[in-house]
Amino acid sequence: MNFIGIDLGATKIKAGIISENGKIIDKITTDTPAGGEVHAVVNSIGMLVDRLLKTDGITARYIKDIDAEMPDIKGIGIGIPGTCNDEGLVYYAPNLFWNNVSLSELLKEKINIPVFIENDATMAAIGEATCGIAKGVSDCMLITLGTGIGSGIIINNDVYSGSHGIGGEIGHMIVGENFYDCNCGNNGCLETFSSATALIKYTKRLLKDADNNLIYGSRLFKKINGDMDLLDGKLIFDCAKKGDLIAAEAVDRLVKYLAIGIGNIINILDPEMIIIGGGISKAGDYLIDKLNREIPQNIWLKSMNLTKIVRASLGNDAGIIGSAMHAGSKLDI
Amino acid sequence: MNFIGIDLGATKIKAGIISENGKIIDKITTDTPAGGEVHAVVNSIGMLVDRLLKTDGITARYIKDIDAEMPDIKGIGIGIPGTCNDEGLVYYAPNLFWNNVSLSELLKEKINIPVFIENDATMAAIGEATCGIAKGVSDCMLITLGTGIGSGIIINNDVYSGSHGIGGEIGHMIVGENFYDCNCGNNGCLETFSSATALIKYTKRLLKDADNNLIYGSRLFKKINGDMDLLDGKLIFDCAKKGDLIAAEAVDRLVKYLAIGIGNIINILDPEMIIIGGGISKAGDYLIDKLNREIPQNIWLKSMNLTKIVRASLGNDAGIIGSAMHAGSKLDI
Numbered sequence: 001m002n003f004i005g006i007d008l009g010a011t012k013i014k015a016g017i018i019s020e021n022g023k024i025i026d027k028i029t030t031d032t033p034a035g036g037e038v039h040a041v042v043n044s045i046g047m048l049v050d051r052l053l054k055t056d057g058i059t060a061r062y063i064k065d066i067d068a069e070m071p072d073i074k075g076i077g078i079g080i081p082g083t084c085n086d087e088g089l090v091y092y093a094p095n096l097f098w099n100n101v102s103l104s105e106l107l108k109e110k111i112n113i114p115v116f117i118e119n120d121a122t123m124a125a126i127g128e129a130t131c132g133i134a135k136g137v138s139d140c141m142l143i144t145l146g147t148g149i150g151s152g153i154i155i156n157n158d159v160y161s162g163s164h165g166i167g168g169e170i171g172h173m174i175v176g177e178n179f180y181d182c183n184c185g186n187n188g189c190l191e192t193f194s195s196a197t198a199l200i201k202y203t204k205r206l207l208k209d210a211d212n213n214l215i216y217g218s219r220l221f222k223k224i225n226g227d228m229d230l231l232d233g234k235l236i237f238d239c240a241k242k243g244d245l246i247a248a249e250a251v252d253r254l255v256k257y258l259a260i261g262i263g264n265i266i267n268i269l270d271p272e273m274i275i276i277g278g279g280i281s282k283a284g285d286y287l288i289d290k291l292n293r294e295i296p297q298n299i300w301l302k303s304m305n306l307t308k309i310v311r312a313s314l315g316n317d318a319g320i321i322g323s324a325m326h327a328g329s330k331l332d333i
Numbered sequence: 334m335n336f337i338g339i340d341l342g343a344t345k346i347k348a349g350i351i352s353e354n355g356k357i358i359d360k361i362t363t364d365t366p367a368g369g370e371v372h373a374v375v376n377s378i379g380m381l382v383d384r385l386l387k388t389d390g391i392t393a394r395y396i397k398d399i400d401a402e403m404p405d406i407k408g409i410g411i412g413i414p415g416t417c418n419d420e421g422l423v424y425y426a427p428n429l430f431w432n433n434v435s436l437s438e439l440l441k442e443k444i445n446i447p448v449f450i451e452n453d454a455t456m457a458a459i460g461e462a463t464c465g466i467a468k469g470v471s472d473c474m475l476i477t478l479g480t481g482i483g484s485g486i487i488i489n490n491d492v493y494s495g496s497h498g499i500g501g502e503i504g505h506m507i508v509g510e511n512f513y514d515c516n517c518g519n520n521g522c523l524e525t526f527s528s529a530t531a532l533i534k535y536t537k538r539l540l541k542d543a544d545n546n547l548i549y550g551s552r553l554f555k556k557i558n559g560d561m562d563l564l565d566g567k568l569i570f571d572c573a574k575k576g577d578l579i580a581a582e583a584v585d586r587l588v589k590y591l592a593i594g595i596g597n598i599i600n601i602l603d604p605e606m607i608i609i610g611g612g613i614s615k616a617g618d619y620l621i622d623k624l625n626r627e628i629p630q631n632i633w634l635k636s637m638n639l640t641k642i643v644r645a646s647l648g649n650d651a652g653i654i655g656s657a658m659h660a661g662s663k664l665d666i
Contacts, residue, residue, distance in 0.1 A: 083634060092634055139496045151601075155488055162603020163472045164639045169600040172633035174593045176509055176521070184633050188509070188593075260507045260521075267502040268484075268601065270495020300505035300517050301416060301425060306497045 003327045004049060004076040004113070007120060007319030010036070010095035014316070015048040017073070018324035022131030024317060026052055036096030038106070046110040049076065075114045075331045077323030078103070079123030085165040088117040094183070116330045120144075120319055122159055122168060124312070125152025126329075127322025128275050133313035140273040141265060142312065143170065145258075145280035149191040152322075153269075159326070171195065175260045179205070193257035196233035196280055203236050203250040204228050210246060219244040237283040254280075255290045262291065263298025266307045277312030284311060336660045337382060337409040337446070340453060340652030343369070343428035347649070348381040350406070351657035355464030357650060359385055369429030371439070379443040382409065408447045408664045410656030411436070412456030418498040421450040427516070449663045453477075453652055454610075455492055455501060457645070458485025459662075460655025461608050466646035473606040474598060475645065476503065478591075478613035482524040485655075486602075492659070504528065508593045512538070526590035529566035529613055536569050536583040537561050543579060552577040570616040587613075588623045595624065596631025599640045610645030617644060 002025060007014040009032060016027035028051055033040035053073065080103065082093025088104020107115050118126075125142035128134045134142075134154070142152045149171030153160040161167050171191035172184055180201065182189035192198050207221060207228065215221050220239040224230040239247035262274055276288065288311055296305040314321055335358060340347040342365060349360035361384055366373035386406070413436065415426025421437025440448050451459075458475035461467045467475075467487070475485045482504030486493040494500050504524035505517055513534065515522035525531050540554060540561065548554050553572040557563040572580035595607055609621065621644055629638040647654055 083637075091637065153601075155493060156491075158489075160488060160602075163605035164603055164637060166634050166637055166639075167601060167603035169633045172600045173597045174508060174631060176507075185635075186631060186633075264506045264597070265601070267505045268486075268500060268598070269493075270497055270500035272496035298507060298519060300502045300519075300522075301499050302518075304416075304424065304497060304499055306499075 001074055001328075002072045003324035004052060004073055005123075005320035005322065005324030005327070006045060006048065006076065006078040007123070007323060008032070008041070008045070008078055008080050008096075009120070010081055013041075013044055013048060014320050015045075015052055016317070016320040016324070017052050018321055020328060022127075022321050022325060024321065027317075027320060028052060032096075036093070036098060038098065038101055041096070042103070042106045042110065045078070045107065049111055049113075073113055075116060075327030076107075076111065077123065077325070077327035077330075078107075078115060078117050079120035079319045079323045080117055081120050083119060083166045083169075084117050088115065090117070091165070114327070114331060116327045118159065118323070118326055119150070119152065119161065119165075119168060121150035122152035122161060123322035123326055124277055124314075124318035125154055125275070125322065126159060126326050127314050127318035127320075128277070128312055129154045129157075130325040131314065131321050132275075132318060133310050134273050134275055137273045139269070139271045140275060141269065141271050142275040142277055142318075143262070144278035145195060145276065146278040147195060147197050149195050149261075149278075155269075170261060170265065173261055173264060175257055175264070190257060190261040194254045194261065199233050199236055199250055199254050199280075200231045202253055203231055203246065206246045206250055214245060218246050220247045233280055234282065237280070237286070241283075241286055251290075255287070255294055259291055259294035260298050262295050262309070266295070266298075267300050271307055273308045273310060275310055275312050277318060281311050287311075334407055334661075335405045336657035337385060337406055338456075338653035338655065338657030338660070339378060339381065339409065339411040340456070340656060341365070341374070341378070341411055341413050341429075342453070343414055346374075346377055346381060347653050348378075348385055349650070349653040349657070350385050351654055353661060355460075355654050355658060357654065360650075360653060361385060365429075369426070369431060371431065371434055374429070375436070375439045375443065378411070378440065382444055382446075406446055408449060408660030409440075409444065410456065410658070410660035410663075411440075411448060411450050412453035412652045412656045413450055414453050416452060416499045416502075417450050421448065423450070424498070447660070447664060449660045451492065451656070451659055452483070452485065452494065452498075452501060454483035455485035455494060456655035456659055457610055457647075457651035458487055458608070458655065459492060459659050460647050460651035460653075461610070461645055462487045462490075463658040464647065464654050465608075465651060466643050467606050467608055470606045472602070472604045473608060474602070474604050475608040475610055475651075476595070477611035478528060478609065479611040480528060480530050482528050482594075482611075488602075503594060503598065506594055506597060508590055508597070523590060523594040527587045527594065532566050532569055532583055532587050532613075533564045535586055536564055536579065539579050539583055547578060551579050553580045566613055567615065570613070570619070574616075574619055584623075588620070588627055592624055592627035593631050595628050595642070599628070599631075600633050604640055606641045606643060608643055608645050610651060614644050620644075 017025040174188040240251040350358040507521040573584040
């Protein structure tokens, strides 16, 4: 028995046929239509399903007429970059510019397979908890560190998205005061300290404020040849690993506040495991080791530093695997 | 069918016989033995059970021999001011000076009725969720605002204490930087901003720093006749309600950070209801109204300000009622 998992991102849509055991049978990717125009996105999803089902040449809108061609796919899960309810109504997906989009309803007109929609970080958490590093862990949280910060929460082996589907938004946990405001309008949100965007902003500030000796001795400054627009999270982490003082200071600030945010989560939810995913998690053991040194300071009961902090194991595939597994779980098959 | 609920506090131990519907049949209170000496506390609990069962004159240690006298009590729940596991091992209860106390084991030697132990705020949350303002609410959190700040979490109609029994410690959520450190050793913990202790500390600071005009016009200063040791949370709230500028500034700061803490919880857990209990909740609608004005600013998705903020309804009885209901739930009867 197989499912389709789809990871709808602001720049790419990934889709795959996933076996009931979480193995990827086939996967494809396409660009997200510009500006996230709803009908174009719905068409793209239809086309991806069409292509995965090897029904090339038959446009997605006709898939509902060719049930016989796809006996094996029992359900489709779609992870969306925003918040939604159980009926597949997307309340808000800022990077797609979506407000109150009935994604499930729109897809029903194209695809005759049950569709289940959830937040993308939640889908990745399901992936890790069913087929990845958190397999067998009943209470865990996956934190995605990218341009923003999100999370997916698993409690008692089940997804927990809150009473109104808007939980897990740990990027907007206020942990201090910061020199710039968050897109959400508040000041001090975790993602203004510990996302890739925040890392780049703070590094720019350090480079601007540093004295000439520090600047001209900086490996990071040489790498970008003074062009601040060339800064990215990976480069800053790479330079920090190699001892660049400015990059290291920026990374240490990211870690300090991330460790506060994770400490807050441990004090509140005491999960068995916290899984670090997203682009920044590619910094690997360097980041995990720093977090493991910093987090225990922020826990109330320091003698019970028991929550495991680990790196996500499924990489970019967590979303499609988790989405497929979610569809299977919703269908209870 | 009845249960006994016990609320073990640092200064008082309350105990009651509670019906399966949460009605208080009888209740009594005694002082907590000085210094929280373990065997004295265990004896006091035994004596309270003894007295509730009208076995006066027969010391608690013999209760196990008089089963026939107490056919109606199926279980005993005890809320403790600290963290513990499902086996009744109290890891840490700072105000009793307890570390790793096997409370269930010690009580088994005295009382021949099944005993179930949980954190006191969790027991109060169970009380409100089964018999109080949150009856019928599947996902809620009770926040106790007193000398410290604690919480009890209900998810999917069930207690959630974390993977290791140390969750719900929202008083140690770091929400900013503060002018004094928390007892836990960290700086910026919510309870250093929004507990009664924090309110008193900050008011003292304001009174010390205020100029003479403000001081001598202050109703609060007159009430305490200049003696800072007479400050307490109730007095500060009462004076704030009556327009005292210093008291109002202190209360507003408490509310500002409490609203950040509650906003963080909504962003992470999105509960249906947050119940405000503990001594400070006696400020009533004045506090709840201020919170309801302030919290929406701290929520990520401001258009979905759906979590209800309410005042606890069971008052000081929430602990004994919740403890009894917890025992009933654990016995699955």
